[in-house]
Amino acid sequence: MNENLVARVENLSVAFGPSASASPVVRDVSFEVLRGQTLAIVGESGSGKSVTSMAMMGLIRRAGGRIVSGSMHLQTRGNEVIDLVTAPESVMRQHRGSSMSMIFQEPMTSLNPVFKISSQLIETIVLHRHCNRSEAEAQALRMLDLVRIPDAKQIMNRYPHELSGGMRQRIMIAMSLVCEPTLLIADEPTTALDVTVQAQILRIIKELQGSLAMGVIFITHDMGVVAEVADQVMVMKKGETVEHGPARAVLQAPRQAYTRALLAAVPRIGAMNGTQLPAKFPLIDDQAGARPSASEPTRDIAPDYESPPLLSVKSLSIRYDLKGGLLGKVRRRVHAVEAIDFDIYAGETLALVGESGCGKSTSARAIAGLMPIQGGDIVFGGKHLASLNSNGLKTLRRDIQMVFQDPYASLNPRLTIEKSLLEPLHVHGIARGAEARRQVRNLLERVGLPAEYAERYPHEFSGGQRQRICIARALTLSPKLIIADEAVSALDVSIQAQVINLLQDLQRDMGISFLFISHDLAVVERVSHRVGVMYHGRIVEIGPRRSVFENPHHAYTQRLLSAVPSADLDVPRKPFNLMEETVPSRIYAVDYQAPGMDYREVAPGHFVASSALM
Known part of the structure; x- marks a missing residue:
């Protein structure tokens, strides 16, 4: 392989089920990822994006799938070429997390619910970096700070269910980047994050990509994110590649009707300027792949502001107790919600x-x-x-x-x-x-x-x-x-x-x-x-x-x-x-x-x- 190549996939086809006659859900997909380059794979649900990434990670068999045809190769930082189709599980286990890493979309199913965050982060570092526990803990805290986790030491001592969805996603991102892989596969990594943290994460990935010459496969349905991070874009539909090329060419001058429809359906900030009422979204014509019809204001959705509000929230405050010591006394409190007020009308x-x-x-x-709440009042329908x-x-x-x-x-x-x-x-x-x-x-x-x-x-x-x-x-x-x-x-x-x-x-x-x-x-x-x-x-x-x-x-x-x-x-x-x-x-x-x-x-x-x- 060319020394600038990180990964190459050629004519990959993947099917599910025991029957040899089962139709592939991914058909003849091919692409390359270079060092320091980001390939964005976009498409709707069921297009084969995640199946392709799972096949590369050697996880497709666990999901009941199999590789029907094609080849996949990974080139490590030491220029060792790994055949991802034929490599035994022991070799794949050695390289998963170190040479190639993956950020999954759903962090709750990716994190072990019975272990604290510290155990899961430190285990990854010790396994692949061969360092002692104190060094691994310091590295874990540094990564949590990088992904903008407040009170990182406190978070390390919590279980996954004690964190919000966005917090769990940031933990997963830190875990995938902590060993500085050659290839990072990010499957909808910023879906659960607000735009400020998303911008932070994208910048972290970009900076690590530049310093480590890391190749990135970025799977997303957010075209705005694609424009921010991608060098190359591959559009998939029903298991096949519809369009593939440089990001500017695909986003600014798409050749395929389906790509144009997909781009036209993306909600854009500022599109509602000058309007008061909500508006429906345009829909993609899946059969024709035609440009979606224009949106229109939603008729008759005018709230009843003359009557008393349906819901009134007054000075709502919510606390979480943090206990410690031998007797488990409350030492400190998390101020989760602090004296908020709002109404919702019919x-x-x-x-x-x-x-x-x-x-x-x-x-x-x-x-x-x-x-329970610790302060304020919630009134619904007068009760x-x-x-x-x-x-x-x-x-x-x-x-x-x-x-x-x-x-x-x-x-x-x-x-x-x-x-x-x-x-x-x-x-x-x-x-x-x-x-x-x-x-x-x-x-x-x-x-x-x-x-x-x-x-x-x-x-x-x-x-x-x-x-x-x-x-x-x-x-x-x-x-x-x-x-x-x-x-x-x-x-x-x-x-x-x-x-x-x-x-x-x-x-x-x-x-x-x-x-x-x-x-x-x-x-x-x-x-x-x-x-x-x-x-x-x-x-x-x-x-x-x-x-x-x-x-x-x-x-x-x-x-x-x-x-x-x-x-x-x-x-x-x-x-x-x-x-x-x-x-x-x-x-x-x-x-x-x-x-x-x-x-x-x-x-x-x-x-x-x-x-x-x-």
Whole structure:
């Protein structure tokens, strides 16, 4: 192999199942990765992106797949050439994590739930670097600082389930980079991260790539990220390469209709300038590959601002106790959410945005009655949540439903879809027998799925279909408020558009309110009536979407908007520097009293924090 080559894949075909006649899901894929070069592989769900990467890592057999034909070679830093098709598992185990490393999309399934973060990070370093534990711990802490983990020593002593999704993803990124591999395969590595941390991670990867002459395969559905990082772009559809070439040529002058449609469907920040109401997303014509139709304002989605708010959150504060010592006394407290205020009106979508770990999901779980609060008040439909008994909370959960980020983890793999949707109907005594089954089938059709899918299991559906099923389950109880917690962040642009358009249709037809939690500002710009920006457990800016996006006042809001990557290569790249920043801690002494936050109104309904954070 050429000494500048890191990896070469030629005519790769991969199939699943025991039958020799099974059709390949990846067919005749070929590409090369050079030292210091980034190849971006883009495409919709099911296009074969992740299957290709799993084959390169030697993990495809564990997923029930096999390599039908083709060759794959990796050249290590010592110029040793490894045949990735024929190499025994002992050789692959030696090079996985050192010569080549992979960042997986779902960190919760990639991290061992029974071991602390420290054990998992240090194990990787000791195994491949052959150093002692203290040296490995120092290296692990350095990497956690690089990926902007606050209180890195505290995080090292926690288990994966104690961290937010974004925090877990940053741990995975640190783990993959800690041994400085020759080839890094990044499978949707920034999906769960806000744009500021995403910019930080992309810069870290770029800097390590330059200093280590590392080749990178970057798998993503975010065309803005592609424009930021890619030297070469390969577009895949249904297991085949549709287009392959230099990033500028593919992004600026795509030759294939499918590539043009994919680019046109990407939400772009600023596309809603001058508009007040949410708008539907354009959809890709999968059969023709034609350019998607133009979006249009969503009709009749006008919130009822004349009536009292459906939900009022007043001075909401949430703490986590940190215990220590032989007696397990509370030593310090994490101030997860600090005195936040907002209202949601009937038929309104309020979006909460901010970096991972800022308190968005914690606030959502408190509103749904899933966790206790330590201060403030939550009023829903005129009822104070703190005063509700168990029966009152059960009634509340009929009116407030959640749609989570990972639909597969939200559905019981042992139950058919019908049984999963029947459960809330039975628990709340709404319907049983034939009537309940009829309602389930009507709900599936309402979210765009055939009624006969009720007999299937979760693993038989795509990610977008599973998310539709989760929405159908949320609708079983006819809720007044749906909390969508990163509900579309892991979906590709076409499925994302379908799911969000469905939510907007439901809002129009049923008058449902939404608390939309997301880090994707281009999506938030399209779906929301009002936006609240959270940082460090506080709301630092809140107001009408148009006012916040077109005239941001708080420095953090401005930084968020400036960090959004653009798919247009002709747009000047804004300077963005987070590397030297110190991430503020939210761990305080037990008796610590957080200072108040003052707000000023800069436009009608648009409020900005005017005092410093804690």
